[in-house]
Amino acid sequence: MFATGVTIVTMRAKSGQLIGLTANSFNSVSLEPPLVLWSLARKAASLVAMCETSHYAINVLTAEQQALAEQFARRDIDRWAGVDYTIGASGAPLLTNVAATFECFNRSRYEEGDHVIFVGQVEHCTHHSETSPLLYHGGRFFTEHLLGDAAVADEKHTSR
């Protein structure tokens, strides 16, 4: 019942292999220093690479990227086939046309239950404020709509 955004966490493994997986456990932790967290299932194939990497990127998806979210949660495919990306300052792949990107130093991790919580220190970030977010709620994908006075004001603004 808790609505979240949707991200794809990306990194380049020691072997050079590109790693990426869909995660909605992303959240903010601290402004000074800038810290974020997300959690990864212990059984995930990317756990070893995630523990070894010094840096990773968190790519916040837009409403147009549901297919990408599904692609990076599947096991039986090449997740990177047909995916546009650039390489960030830290060496992690950055997906193009996302709502926001956080390039993180892999600062600390906490093993809790069947997940591992990763805390990342944000070294670079970018965002595109005109995009609509991809949201996840009750196992389904959504995007946002404004409520109350803000919706009325927005309607007046766009119909002008």
Ligand SMILES: Cc1cc2nc3c(=O)[nH]c(=O)nc-3n(C[C@H](O)[C@H](O)[C@H](O)COP(=O)(O)O)c2cc1C
């Ligand atoms: C919307 C959505 C959110 C997800 N969030 C997480 C998450 O926060 N942590 C996690 O471990 N798996 C999450 N998953 C599942 C992983 O994306 C999926 O298990 C993936 O296959 C793991 O990749 P790996 O086994 O290659 O590491 C999520 C899947 C979806 C569709």
